Amino acid sequence: MAKIISPEIDSLLEQTSRSFYLTLKVLPTKIRGQIGLLYLLARLADTIADSASG
Structure with a gap:
């Protein structure tokens, strides 16, 4: 599969x-x-906002 950015960033996206x-x-x-x-x-x-309000 072709990489989008770099192997590390692709893994995060996936x-x-x-x-x-x-x-x-x-x-x-x-x-x-x-x-x-x-x-x-x-x-x-979004994760930061959710954790700050929770």
């Missing part, structure tokens, strides 16, 4: 959301990495 990880592969190569990193940052922000 573990975090398998369906989103698969959809990244249909995006143009130039933007896959940026969209993948934005997704991980959004998930991180």
Whole structure:
């Protein structure tokens, strides 16, 4: 399977959301990495917000 960013980041994406990880592969190569990193940052922000309110 072709890597999106790097093996480590790809692994995080795949573990975090398998369906989103698969959809990244249909995006143009130039933007896959940026969209993948934005997704991980959004998930991180969501996790922080959820833990702060809980």
